[in-house]
Structures are given as structure tokens and as C-alpha cells.
Amino acid sequence: MWYKTKKIQVMGHDYDEIEITVSSTTPSSNIHKLAREKEQQRICELENKVEERTAQLTSLVKDLSSPVIPVLDGILVIPLIGRFTEGRFEELIEKALHEFSRRQASHLLIDLTGMNQFGEFTIHGLERLIQAIGLLGGECTLVGVSPSLSIQFTKSEINLNTLTSFSTLQHGVQYALEQSGLEIVKKKKRNTL
Known part of the structure; x- marks a missing residue:
């Protein structure tokens, strides 16, 4: 559920008015979305590590492949x-x-x-x-x-x-x-x- 405050007594209104609407996001879908975001973040971290390691190994191969x-x-x-x-x-x-x-x-x-x-x-x-x-x-x-x-x-x-x-x-x-x-x-x- 979503809510929106329309009137607040502190702001000089006679009463507080809150509008409540139904949300299309359920706790289950919210958890799945958060899990997918974390999973995607972890995949990006692993891809960066693979690219870094590949660059290191490529450099090592270059150094070892034809030494002077x-x-x-x-x-x-x-x-x-x-x-x-x-x-x-x-x-x-x-x-x-x-x-x-x-x-x-x-x-x-x-x-x-x-x-x-x-x-x-x-x-x-x-x-x-x-x-x-x-x-x-x-x-x-x-x-x-x-x-x-x-x-x-x-x-x-x-x-x-x-x-x-x-x-x-x-x-x-x-x-x-x-x-x-x-x-x-x-x-x-x-x-x-």
C-alpha cells in the first residue's frame, strides 16, 4: 500500500488527512527485485575481476612468450x-x-x-x-x-x-x-x- 499525506494539523489544518492507495508492488515482488539487483551487482563485480585477471595474464604471457x-x-x-x-x-x-x-x-x-x-x-x-x-x-x-x-x-x-x-x-x-x-x-x- 502507498499513502500520501494531504492535510496535516501541524500545518494549520483541523485534522490530518491521509490518502491510501493499493500498490502493485507486493512484498514478494519487492524481495525478488532486490535479490535481482544484488545478483546483477555481484555479476558485474565478478565480470570486472575476470577482466582484470585476464589483463594480468595477457601481460604475463606477453612477457614470457618472447623474452630477450x-x-x-x-x-x-x-x-x-x-x-x-x-x-x-x-x-x-x-x-x-x-x-x-x-x-x-x-x-x-x-x-x-x-x-x-x-x-x-x-x-x-x-x-x-x-x-x-x-x-x-x-x-x-x-x-x-x-x-x-x-x-x-x-x-x-x-x-x-x-x-x-x-x-x-x-x-x-x-x-x-x-x-x-x-x-x-x-x-x-x-x-x-
Whole structure:
């Protein structure tokens, strides 16, 4: 029920007059409405938490998916793992260029060991990365090239004449060391008497 005060003695009237009308809202429907509002509020809170957690996990995946790893002074490695989208490749290029400049590197080894196949888009992304590193005065070397990946490269339009590649990361590191005028020498054992 609803009520409306029409006359009040305090306001100078002779009597109080209250108009009472029937309400279409019942206690049951009012409780259901309140429960639905609370439920909707809780759903919105959960959706916000899911969006926040998804953003955190996406950021973590970006950080872990293509780390730039310093191997030795002036030599960096980026292991490529999984499938690449345009956005992910743009982030990779940006991250690689930033780290290459920041660490004043001379060689970037792009490790393809974790890739079993990729399309033209990935090949062109690699070509862009190699060109960008070249513009910074650096050299890129592909490592971890499997027989199936080498076939995919030869079928692409990428210019292989200027590209150095190796089947293992170890060979790529050795090459980068040689190009830098460095070498790893095995330490001689000391004779102890």
C-alpha cells in the first residue's frame, strides 16, 4: 500500500488527512527485485575481476612468450614460441629493438627451435625484424632452423642471400662470438702435487 499525506494539523489544518492507495508492488515482488539487483551487482563485480585477471595474464604471457635474453656481452637471443598474430609480432619487434639498443648489442640470435611451422605473415615479420636490427647497425642470425622450416623459408620471398642461419643455438652463439672477435677458451687444468 502507498499513502500520501494531504492535510496535516501541524500545518494549520483541523485534522490530518491521509490518502491510501493499493500498490502493485507486493512484498514478494519487492524481495525478488532486490535479490535481482544484488545478483546483477555481484555479476558485474565478478565480470570486472575476470577482466582484470585476464589483463594480468595477457601481460604475463606477453612477457614470457618472447623474452630477450642476454647471452654474452653484445649478444642477445629471442626464442620464438607458438603462433604469432600481428599484435604479438609488433610487440616482439618493439621489445627486441628496445633491448638491442639498451644493451648496446651487436648480434641478435632469433631462436626458432620452438616453432614447427609458420606462414607468410611470420616470415615477413621476421624479415622486418632483421631489417630493423640492421638499421641499428646490428646483425641477426636465425638459429634452431629445422629441415621443415628451411623448406618454408625457401618457398617464401625472403632474400636468403644476406641471412645467416644455423641449426642449433650453440652454432649461432659461436658465430656471433667470432664476428665480435671473441672466443671461448677451455681453461687448462692445474697440476696439483
